Amino acid sequence: MPLTTGTVLNNRYRIVRLLGQGGFGAVYRVWDLNMECPRALKENLETSPEAQRQFKREAQLLDKLIHPHLPRVIDHFILPGQGQYLVMDYVEGEDLQQRLERAGAPLTESEVLPWIQQVCDALSYLHRQNPPVIHRDIKPANIRITPEGKALLVDFGIAKLYDPHAPTTLGARAATPGYSPLEQYGRGAHTDARSDVYALGATLYTLLTGQVPPEAPERVLGEALTPPRRLNPALSPRLEQVILKALAMQPQDRFQSAAEFEQALREASAVESNSVQPLGQGGTVVIPSPPPKPNLPGTRMGIGQMARRKGWFWSAIVAGLFILLYVAAIGVELLVEELQHQRAQRTQEAQETMQLARQTEQAQRTQEAEQTTQAAISPTITPLDALEPLRFITDEHGVRMALIPAGDFQMGSENGDSDERPVHTVYLDAFYMDIYEVTNALFAEFLNARGNQKEGGATWLDAGDEDARIHQAGGRWQADAGYEDHPAVEITWYGARAFCEWRGARLPTEAEWEKAARGGLSGASYPWGDEAPVCEKGAQNGAQFGACDGETVAVGSFAANGYGLFDMAGNVWEWVWDWYAVDYYGRSRLQNPLGPDSGEGRVVRGGSWDNNVNGLRSANRGGLGPSMPTTTMVSVVRSRHDAENWVAGMLNF
Numbered sequence: 001m002p003l004t005t006g007t008v009l010n011n012r013y014r015i016v017r018l019l020g021q022g023g024f025g026a027v028y029r030v031w032d033l034n035m036e037c038p039r040a041l042k043e044n045l046e047t048s049p050e051a052q053r054q055f056k057r058e059a060q061l062l063d064k065l066i067h068p069h070l071p072r073v074i075d076h077f078i079l080p081g082q083g084q085y086l087v088m089d090y091v092e093g094e095d096l097q098q099r100l101e102r103a104g105a106p107l108t109e110s111e112v113l114p115w116i117q118q119v120c121d122a123l124s125y126l127h128r129q130n131p132p133v134i135h136r137d138i139k140p141a142n143i144r145i146t147p148e149g150k151a152l153l154v155d156f157g158i159a160k161l162y163d164p165h166a167p168t169t170l171g172a173r174a175a176t177p178g179y180s181p182l183e184q185y186g187r188g189a190h191t192d193a194r195s196d197v198y199a200l201g202a203t204l205y206t207l208l209t210g211q212v213p214p215e216a217p218e219r220v221l222g223e224a225l226t227p228p229r230r231l232n233p234a235l236s237p238r239l240e241q242v243i244l245k246a247l248a249m250q251p252q253d254r255f256q257s258a259a260e261f262e263q264a265l266r267e268a269s270a271v272e273s274n275s276v277q278p279l280g281q282g283g284t285v286v287i288p289s290p291p292p293k294p295n296l297p298g299t300r301m302g303i304g305q306m307a308r309r310k311g312w313f314w315s316a317i318v319a320g321l322f323i324l325l326y327v328a329a330i331g332v333e334l335l336v337e338e339l340q341h342q343r344a345q346r347t348q349e350a351q352e353t354m355q356l357a358r359q360t361e362q363a364q365r366t367q368e369a370e371q372t373t374q375a376a377i378s379p380t381i382t383p384l385d386a387l388e389p390l391r392f393i394t395d396e397h398g399v400r401m402a403l404i405p406a407g408d409f410q411m412g413s414e415n416g417d418s419d420e421r422p423v424h425t426v427y428l429d430a431f432y433m434d435i436y437e438v439t440n441a442l443f444a445e446f447l448n449a450r451g452n453q454k455e456g457g458a459t460w461l462d463a464g465d466e467d468a469r470i471h472q473a474g475g476r477w478q479a480d481a482g483y484e485d486h487p488a489v490e491i492t493w494y495g496a497r498a499f500c501e502w503r504g505a506r507l508p509t510e511a512e513w514e515k516a517a518r519g520g521l522s523g524a525s526y527p528w529g530d531e532a533p534v535c536e537k538g539a540q541n542g543a544q545f546g547a548c549d550g551e552t553v554a555v556g557s558f559a560a561n562g563y564g565l566f567d568m569a570g571n572v573w574e575w576v577w578d579w580y581a582v583d584y585y586g587r588s589r590l591q592n593p594l595g596p597d598s599g600e601g602r603v604v605r606g607g608s609w610d611n612n613v614n615g616l617r618s619a620n621r622g623g624l625g626p627s628m629p630t631t632t633m634v635s636v637v638r639s640r641h642d643a644e645n646w647v648a649g650m651l652n653f
């Protein structure tokens with residue numbers, strides 16, 4: 001049974017969500033409470049004493065592995081009667097199975113081979129350990145590509161230490177159809193480095209043909225392996241031979257190491273780029289060597305001797321034959337050159353066609369994004385149904401979330417305080433944000449699920465403060481009558497963070513908050529534009545601030561901004577993820593910034609019901625100690641990738 005979201009294992013790892021599940025256990029995304037970062041946790045449900053001893057030995061070895069194409073193993077532990085757990089770095093990005101499905105067609109050699117060579121390098125490192133570590137579960141889904149384009153081999157769920165004298169144990173005989181070699185199926189069979197070579201060859205076959213190879217036992221029973229070039233004629237013959245050798249049924253017929261496999265891939269790539277290319281289905285054109293001078297059977301005589309002995313007739317015949325052969329050789333060379341020229345021309349035309357298609361597709365996507373953004377930022381669009389093109393979603397708690405599209409925006413203000421300068425361009429990936437500030441009713445639901453825990457020297461909610469609108473009654477937390485739809489207040493940063501994790505989400509970064517608050521308007525002072533705020537409910541430029549009647553109002557009392565978000569100015573301050581530093585903008589990362597490593601407090605944004613108009617500006621920022629309960633609350637975000645997985649096909653991008 002999957003672990004429940006919010007469960008804390010080993011007093012350190014809080015379950016965020018299930019990533020995948022199989023017969024031997026599951027993989028979860030977890031939050032490391034000590035280091036405050038995401039991790040991947042692998043659960044193995046085999047709890048026999050021998051399995052636990054073997055797990056501990058292997059986990060201790062994996063813990064020492066450091067390689068640029070392997071995730072780091074951070075921790076390992078056993079919970080008696082429950083399972084064994086391996087904690088690794090969480091690798092952002094997508095796996096090759098997802099990329100293949102997204103492409104809807106085989107991937108290209110130029111795209112795939114660098115990744116496979118990187119995995120070969122990681123395998124060589126694993127196989128060189130003493131004793132060697134055999135992965136035993138290589139497949140497209142276990143190779144993740146980071147946003148920087150680097151391949152990492154993940155999931156050591158059935159990785160085992162290699163003992164040449166011991167058969168593969170039951171726990172390591174788990175086989176993935178199409179990717180596992182024959183020796184991984186049989187009781188008493190041995191698996192070694194060549195087993196990983198087979199699995200990586202099968203992975204390469206799948207990525208370049210779009211088809212998974214037949215299961216090894218089925219191949220033994222007579223099901224043929226379709227040659228890769230029959231499924232994808234664009235593949236080079238040399239690469240096809242490399243793939244087929246890696247997929248040999250007998251280990252001794254394969255490459256004997258990952259390093260040997262990697263070298264063969266490099267040579268195939270070099271041959272493909274430098275040699276005469278295949279013509280159609282018939283193989284390659286070979287440039288012949290110049291023909292030797294003829295030497296007629298039965299004689300060693302030269303042409304001059306022959307002329308003297310046999311006369312001018314035979315001399316003329318031989319000379320004519322020589323000339324014909326010479327002309328024919330020149331003709332063949334010219335023909336080969338012409339065929340090469342035609343082949344190069346066809347290749348160039350194909351590449352230009354593919355490039356044009358990609359440019360056209362990109363232009364269409366850009367145009368669609370621009371049209372969507374233009375519709376989103378119009379300050380006259382206020383009804384929620386008019387904002388449906390932005391793809392709203394509703395989570396399991398009934399909370400509405402809006403998509404904030406990927407792209408650049410101008411962060412900061414030259415007209416504000418010194419900590420808002422310099423104005424700089426920031427790129428952000430797409431994400432979802434709650435359209436409302438978190439209400440008292442919803443935060444009470446969270447407290448009933450998790451309790452009002454103490455963290456950072458203070459409880460998450462300061463229920464004793466007179467401004468707090470959530471209290472216990474009959475052993476349960478509940479919002480004060482009439483304040484159910486008001487934003488929750490007197491919450492510490494730790495409480496805001498814990499609430500987000502309970503929701504399966506996170507706090508927004510400061511950059512995400514500001515982009516969302518601006519609603520697509522570049523350089524505007526407020527979420528609605530440059531007009532001064534008013535207190536009129538429902539007004540386009542309305543907000544709850546110091547000039548209005550005191551305290552908070554129900555969320556959504558004023559008009560939404562261009563992204564469909566309410567109360568991004570006024571009502572209550574909102575915690576974000578980042579540490580606060582006055583000079584951070586001068587050294588900020590320009591893509592998905594996370595804030596400084598430390599600071600004077602955590603950032604708060606948006607202003608509140610008792611602030612003047614300056615505090616309501618979209619660029620205004622401040623910092624508070626994370627343990628300080630104040631009139632602040634959160635806007636929760638999910639990454640677009642997480643949200644799309646969560647709604648499981650509900651969105652159609």
